[in-house]
Amino acid sequence: MWLYIGKRLLATVPILLGLSVIVFAMMAAIPGDPATAILGSYATPENVERLNRQLGLDRSLVEQYLTWLGNLLQGDMGRSYALNRPVADEVFERFGATLVLAGASLLLCSLFGLLAGVIAAVGQFGWRDRIVTFLVLIGISTPSFWLGLLLIMLFAVELQWLPASGMFAIYGGGGPLDLLAHLALPAITLAVVATAVIARLTRTAMLEVLRQDYVRTARAKGVSERRVIYRHAFKSALVAVIPVIGIQTGFVLGGAVYIETVFQWPGIGRMLVNAISTRDLLLVQGGVLVVAASYVFFNLLADVAQTLVDPRLR
Numbered sequence: 001m002w003l004y005i006g007k008r009l010l011a012t013v014p015i016l017l018g019l020s021v022i023v024f025a026m027m028a029a030i031p032g033d034p035a036t037a038i039l040g041s042y043a044t045p046e047n048v049e050r051l052n053r054q055l056g057l058d059r060s061l062v063e064q065y066l067t068w069l070g071n072l073l074q075g076d077m078g079r080s081y082a083l084n085r086p087v088a089d090e091v092f093e094r095f096g097a098t099l100v101l102a103g104a105s106l107l108l109c110s111l112f113g114l115l116a117g118v119i120a121a122v123g124q125f126g127w128r129d130r131i132v133t134f135l136v137l138i139g140i141s142t143p144s145f146w147l148g149l150l151l152i153m154l155f156a157v158e159l160q161w162l163p164a165s166g167m168f169a170i171y172g173g174g175g176p177l178d179l180l181a182h183l184a185l186p187a188i189t190l191a192v193v194a195t196a197v198i199a200r201l202t203r204t205a206m207l208e209v210l211r212q213d214y215v216r217t218a219r220a221k222g223v224s225e226r227r228v229i230y231r232h233a234f235k236s237a238l239v240a241v242i243p244v245i246g247i248q249t250g251f252v253l254g255g256a257v258y259i260e261t262v263f264q265w266p267g268i269g270r271m272l273v274n275a276i277s278t279r280d281l282l283l284v285q286g287g288v289l290v291v292a293a294s295y296v297f298f299n300l301l302a303d304v305a306q307t308l309v310d311p312r313l314r
Helices: 001-029 033-042 044-057 061-073 089-122 125-140 146-159 176-210 213-218 225-262 268-277 281-308
Strands: none
Touching: 001 061, 001 146, 001 281, 061 281, 089 125, 089 176, 089 225, 089 281, 125 176, 146 176, 146 225, 176 225, 213 225, 213 281, 225 268, 225 281, 268 281
């Protein structure tokens, strides 16, 4: 097990390295330069040239990238151009809020996706299966940002049940209940598509398992239907669904970029949007690498969980 985990971690090194090259190249291709964005109305040719020299942006792209990579290997992500603070401090400060949002969304989509998939499979071709299939189709087809705006209009503007933005109330907030109230709408919005995907694949896996001989044998022995479904069929189907849940982690982390912007959630997604608009290259690279590394880590956890559920994979 530990050897497998070590190999997976080593395999992520070239992935993260290639990702850093792609992000660096994409940021370099964006028109404009960070010095002009930072200086604003003071962006005279002399000031821009001076700031570029101070930031090291007057050197070639290869030199800039190698300098950044060398500093990263020493644990230094650099300093944000626009915020004038260490990139690591800004990234990990924002990443905590993103983990709260992503964790809540993963919990919702896993619970409701698995439950809906089992209900649909058990009642195949019945009214429950038709309702779940219809809801899955709607969930997969609905753009998350559009759904977020609808939820804000309904629950925050019309009904005024939940807050529309932020992580805590500006005045008098900060408690767990305040966090849950602000978390509800963005977490539900982010979880809808992932819930639909997990439900559809859980239904398929359950139907395949329910046709197996050992399930028919258990029923022939007089085992209760509930035990057959949840003790035998669901446990076997879960082996095929766990990797899908791990993959949905990437969707949740990637979807946080625009969901955090819609709900003004102070996470890493909103930070990346602001950093890209100001061409803050070091901040973008640091944020993307942390998100990519966390995605790899969550997929590794999913693989380990899969081996624990199914001893045959060991």
